[in-house]
Amino acid sequence: xxxxxxxxxxxxxxxxxxxxxxxxxxxxxxxxxxxxxxxxxxxxxxxxxxxxxxxxxxxxxxxxxxxxxxxxxxxxxxxxxxxxxxxxxxxxxxxxxxxxxxxxxxxxxxxxxxxxxxxxxxxxxxxxxxxxxxxxxxxxxxxxxxxxxxxxxxxxxxxxxxxxxxxxxxxxxxxxxxxxxxxxxxxxxxxxxxxxxxxxxxxxxxxxxxxxxxxxxxxxxxxxxxxxxxxxxxxxxxxxxxxxxxxxxxxxxxxxxxxxxxxxxxxxxxxxxxxxx
Amino acid sequence: xxxxxxxxxxxxxxxxxxxxxxxxxxxxxxxxxxxxxxxxxxxxxxxxxxxxxxxxxxxxxxxxxxxxxxxxxxxxxxxxxxxxxxxxxxxxxxxxxxxxxxxxxxxxxxxxxxxxxxxxxxxxxxxxxxxxxxxxxxxxxxxxxxxxxxxxxxxxxxxxxxxxxxxxxxxxxxxxxxxxxxxxxxxxxxxxxxxxxxxxxxxxxxxxxxxxxxxxxxxxxxxxxxxxxxxxxxxxxxxxxxxxxxxxxxxxxxxxxxxxxxxxxxxxxxxxxxxxxxxxxxxxxxxxxxxxxxxxxxxxxxxxxxxxxxxxxxxxx
Amino acid sequence: xxxxxxxxxxxxxxxxxxxxxxxxxxxxxxxxxxxxxxxxxxxxxxxxxxxxxxxxxxxxxxxxxxxxxxxxxxxxxxxxxxxxxxxxxxxxxxxxxxxxxxxxxxxxxxxxxxxxxxxxxxxxxxxxxxxxxxxxxxxxxxxxxxxxxxxxxxxxxxxxxxxxxxxxxxxxxxxxxxxxxxxxxxxxxxxxxxxxxxxxxxxxxxxxxxxxxxxxxxxxxxxxxxxxxxxxxxxxxxxxxxxxxxxxxxxxxxxxxxxxxxxxxxxxxxxxxxxxxxxxxxxxxxxxxxxxxxxxxxxxxxxxxxxxxxxxxxxxxxxxxxxxxxxxx
Numbered sequence: 022x023x024x025x026x027x028x029x030x031x032x033x034x035x036x037x038x039x040x041x042x043x044x045x046x047x048x049x050x051x052x053x054x055x056x057x058x059x060x061x062x063x064x065x066x067x068x069x070x071x072x073x074x075x076x077x078x079x080x081x082x083x084x085x086x087x088x089x090x091x092x093x094x095x096x097x098x099x100x101x102x103x104x105x106x107x108x109x110x111x112x113x114x115x116x117x118x119x120x121x122x123x124x125x126x127x128x129x130x131x132x133x134x135x136x137x138x139x140x141x142x143x144x145x146x147x148x149x150x151x152x153x154x155x156x157x158x159x160x161x162x163x164x165x166x167x168x169x170x171x172x173x174x175x176x177x178x179x180x181x182x183x184x185x186x187x188x189x190x191x192x193x194x195x196x197x198x199x200x201x202x203x204x205x206x207x208x209x210x211x212x213x214x215x216x217x218x219x220x221x222x223x224x225x226x227x228x229x230x231x232x233x234x235x236x237x238x239x240x241x242x243x244x245x246x247x248x249x250x251x252x253x254x255x256x257x258x259x260x261x262x263x264x265x266x267x268x269x270x271x272x273x274x275x276x277x278x279x280x281x282x283x284x285x286x287x288x289x290x291x292x293x294x295x296x297x298x
Numbered sequence: 299x300x301x302x303x304x305x306x307x308x309x310x311x312x313x314x315x316x317x318x319x320x321x322x323x324x325x326x327x328x329x330x331x332x333x334x335x336x337x338x339x340x341x342x343x344x345x346x347x348x349x350x351x352x353x354x355x356x357x358x359x360x361x362x363x364x365x366x367x368x369x370x371x372x373x374x375x376x377x378x379x380x381x382x383x384x385x386x387x388x389x390x391x392x393x394x395x396x397x398x399x400x401x402x403x404x405x406x407x408x409x410x411x412x413x414x415x416x417x418x419x420x421x422x423x424x425x426x427x428x429x430x431x432x433x434x435x436x437x438x439x440x441x442x443x444x445x446x447x448x449x450x451x452x453x454x455x456x457x458x459x460x461x462x463x464x465x466x467x468x469x470x471x472x473x474x475x476x477x478x479x480x481x482x483x484x485x486x487x488x489x490x491x492x493x494x495x496x497x498x499x500x501x502x503x504x505x506x507x508x509x510x511x512x513x514x515x516x517x518x519x520x521x522x523x524x525x526x527x528x529x530x531x532x533x534x535x536x537x538x539x540x541x542x543x544x545x546x547x548x549x550x551x552x553x554x555x556x557x558x559x560x561x562x563x564x565x566x567x568x569x570x571x572x573x574x575x576x577x578x579x580x581x582x583x584x585x586x587x588x589x590x591x592x593x594x595x596x597x598x599x600x601x602x603x604x605x606x607x608x609x610x611x612x613x614x615x
Numbered sequence: 616x617x618x619x620x621x622x623x624x625x626x627x628x629x630x631x632x633x634x635x636x637x638x639x640x641x642x643x644x645x646x647x648x649x650x651x652x653x654x655x656x657x658x659x660x661x662x663x664x665x666x667x668x669x670x671x672x673x674x675x676x677x678x679x680x681x682x683x684x685x686x687x688x689x690x691x692x693x694x695x696x697x698x699x700x701x702x703x704x705x706x707x708x709x710x711x712x713x714x715x716x717x718x719x720x721x722x723x724x725x726x727x728x729x730x731x732x733x734x735x736x737x738x739x740x741x742x743x744x745x746x747x748x749x750x751x752x753x754x755x756x757x758x759x760x761x762x763x764x765x766x767x768x769x770x771x772x773x774x775x776x777x778x779x780x781x782x783x784x785x786x787x788x789x790x791x792x793x794x795x796x797x798x799x800x801x802x803x804x805x806x807x808x809x810x811x812x813x814x815x816x817x818x819x820x821x822x823x824x825x826x827x828x829x830x831x832x833x834x835x836x837x838x839x840x841x842x843x844x845x846x847x848x849x850x851x852x853x854x855x856x857x858x859x860x861x862x863x864x865x866x867x868x869x870x871x872x873x874x875x876x877x878x879x880x881x882x883x884x885x886x887x888x889x890x891x892x893x894x895x896x897x898x899x900x901x902x903x904x905x906x907x908x909x910x911x912x913x914x915x916x917x918x919x920x921x922x923x924x925x926x927x928x929x930x931x932x933x934x935x936x937x938x939x940x941x942x943x944x
Contacts, residue, residue, distance in 0.1 A: 136313055236444075237574070511722075519702045
């Protein structure tokens with residue numbers, strides 16, 4: 022728990038870790054604790070402005086917006102975390118192999134990585150989501166695939182630099198095979214960079230998810246991510262501004278917390294402070 | 299140096315070919331049937347569909363279809379829209395000006411806002427200005443572009459009623475309304491681009507200002523303006539240009555989002571519509587244009603680096 | 616020879632560390648005479664670089680701050696000068712070369728133009744004249760084919776060549792004082808000797824004073840007229856080079872000298888001073904060197920020693936200065 026200790030020293034990173042903890046906790050059990058139901062419709066209380074009873078108001082079907090936002094955080098976080106985990110595993114594997122093996126394999130993989138990177142993430146996500154069809158798993162896959170090249174690029178450059186270091190040479194002389202060298206030396210040595218990238222990618226995946234949802238390829242009802250809430254709310258923008266505000270604030274808060282955590286991890290794991298003397 | 303440039307240009311050819319192959323493959327996995335799309339709402343008998351598919355070449359193996367497409371593409375023929383039978387090239391030429399205007403306005407605005415503020419933050423490091431601007435930039439980075447747009451619509455259309463919430467008016471029809479219709483989309487895109495530019499310019503400047511050669515310049519007796527302009531700014535230029543070009547991906551993505559949000563008849567909106575309508579030729583055509591632009595811009599940046607930094611040309615020898 | 620060029624009086628420099636203002640240089644006073652070479656010796660973290668930067672007023676504020684003291688250069692207090700006046704002093708009257716020749720030159724400009732920049736800042740002349748002068752200086756500091764090298768970018772030169780370029784920049788305006796901050800630490804031993812010889816020759820030729828900062832007692836012995844030994848932000852001993860090597864009075868200086876390997880003596884193990892340099896935020900109460908000193912007693916732990924004058928400009932910050940032989944050294 023060395024990382025945790027170092028993080029504790031950095032105020033913003035630590036606070037964002039706490040905020041993230043609260044968000045995850047809310048997402049998991051918030052609605053149960055508060056006793057509100059994100060799916061309960063009530064035609065009598067349509068488009069109720071924020072106030073007593075419904076703190077964040079109600080939507081066009083009379084559903085409680087707070088309950089919907091909390092539910093939305095759950096869906097959005099789940100999608101972003103799973104898709105980044107996918108990208109992390111696949112991307113790191115591809116990048117490590119590419120960088121470690123080198124030669125023709127590397128050239129081909131680099132070309133593929135560069136080709137996929139040439140697509141704007143939103144466009145790639147949009148295409149993949151359309152190809153795979155809507156539904157939560159497919160959205161996760163679409164966002165996951167569009168994040169793979171970023172992890173691959175990073176892992177490749179790390180693998181190349183680690184491969185050239187002396188401790189790899191000495192590992193080779195002790196008779197370890199390539200698989201052992203990769204798992205015991207290469208991967209552990211790139212882990213801190215990858216951890217930082219994971220946190221930052223989770224933030225951008227959340228933004229991508231909400232954007233795709235807003236553009237019409239997202240999870241299907243009754244499931245609703247924060248992006249879906251914003252899309253649905255946009256139809257009522259002149260009557261019920263709260264529908265367009267609160268889900269956005271939830272996105273903002275989550276993304277800022279993830280970004281801060283990433284920055285904090287970067288500082289904590291990769292100390293480059295120069296003392297002037 | 300010339301060989302380095304030539305090498306970079308040659309590299310982009312297989313890259314674009316691969317991109318087109320990936321696109322082609324992905325697009326033909328799209329669910330739905332293009333022949334059905336063409337027959338429209340009226341639909342048709344199974345026989346008609348079969349016939350149409352054959353005439354469109356959709357029954358050929360994928361690689362034959364791809365070869366057919368790429369050989370036409372090289373000749374400048376991007377096919378015709380399934381839906382409107384309009385040539386794809388014509389559609390692109392028609393829609394391009396709207397998108398270009400949006401991109402140029404927002405990039406210029408983003409650079410004008412982003413770079414000076416980034417430099418200011420670095421110079422006034424840990425002062426109040428820096429804290430305020432850095433916080434705003436941090437929020438800007440964390441904000442989905444479409445939500446920023448929604449907030450602008452709420453403020454300037456719903457509340458204040460100053461600007462139209464959506465729609466696009468050509469300059470020829472009504473210059474004043476045209477400008478009004480362009481303000482919100484451009485500012486939205488510009489601000490979402492400016493945020494990361496501020497952050498990266500700030501850190502590039504800070505990094506440069508802490509370099510040893512800045513100390514050398516001070517020890518020479520150089521004044522603060524000279525240190526800044528001659529030593530810091532030029533050295534920070536490479537990372538700053540990287541910062542701007544690294545936003546291209548996000549910017550083009552933003553074009554899709556913003557054009558959809560504000561219902562602007564540009565390439566982005568065209569593309570999104572085409573994806574939902576399964577209009578393969580349009581998707582292919584626009585995607586190739588977009589990706590070529592991205593590859594081209596990256597290429598130009600690489601070449602600019604060679605001119606700015608004498609070390610780069612040496613490294614690539 | 617005895618006239619003073621620089622007088623540093625009671626200098627105190629502080630740095631903000633984690634929100635606490637920590638003194639990194641305290642009660643530092645010394646002088647540099649005309650045409651002499653003063654060595655400033657100490658381990659890394661002893662405050663010697665900070666002291667030299669303070670003379671140039673190159674301490675970054677914040678986090679640093681010159682909290683107290685005077686630095687007189689030819690009688691004028693540099694610390695009272697406006698930044699604009701100070702810019703005229705830097706590079707012209709006082710010049711500086713740094714430890715890292717690899718990073719001290721701007722990678723985007725040719726060596727010639729970086730020398731010419733200094734010349735143009737302090738002299739009224741055309742760019743053409745400045746360039747010609749730059750080539751001349753490059754030749755003077757022993758750069759082969761100077762016309763060609765002036766056109767080179769720093770990354771095209773070796774470390775030794777770059778340090779010569781740095782020296783050329785420093786000497787371009789005939790300074791009265793050259794501050795050399797570990798000028799050879801990053802270089803190969805053979806190049807080290809060449810660079811030090813170059814500095815020495817230039818000093819003779821240009822009639823300037825040199826403040827040579829180093830952690831290497833060998834370099835001190837060969838190059839300096841007088842030596843100041845710094846430790847934990849204070850000067851512990853200052854004397855001419857013969858006294859320092861022949862009759863050192865501070866246990867720290869003695870320790871430093873014992874740690875030099877000698878060719879003519881066969882030893883099993885080199886002496887090293889036990890312990891580590893204390894951090895500035897956890898300095899001991901009494902003598903700062905106390906915890907590492909073999910002679911430390913109760914008085915040393917409780918009372919901070921003052922500089923004691925042993926005569927002939929030999930100052931020692933030790934309660935037992937002069938009595939150490941009796942205490943079994």
